[in-house]
Amino acid sequence: MSAYLVTYDLMAQGQNYTCITQKLKSYPTHWHAQGSVWIIETDQTAAQVRDGLLLCLDSNDKLIVARLAGEAAWFGYPAQVTKWLKDRLEKRVR
Numbered sequence: 001m002s003a004y005l006v007t008y009d010l011m012a013q014g015q016n017y018t019c020i021t022q023k024l025k026s027y028p029t030h031w032h033a034q035g036s037v038w039i040i041e042t043d044q045t046a047a048q049v050r051d052g053l054l055l056c057l058d059s060n061d062k063l064i065v066a067r068l069a070g071e072a073a074w075f076g077y078p079a080q081v082t083k084w085l086k087d088r089l090e091k092r093v094r
Helices: 018-025 048-053 079-093
Strands: 002-009 031-036 037-042 061-066
Touching: 002 048, 018 031, 037 061, 037 079, 048 061
Parallel strands: none
Antiparallel strands: 002 037, 002 061, 031 037
């Protein structure tokens, strides 16, 4: 299984976020990190995740799906989030 950082920007005013948030919540392991930033775990490739989320996007929206692999830094999150992130990142380094 791989962990992916998913970030998106829905460009139109009044955009409906329900579709993309429902799809991201459908992954058994998911974390809504902030705003339009999520971390998910899946056996899918980055391209497969992207393609599944494209169903929720308009042609002017933006989306990045990037595999997390080891090194990261963050600030301002509680201890349980730090543990969650470290657990997922460390198993990719081994």
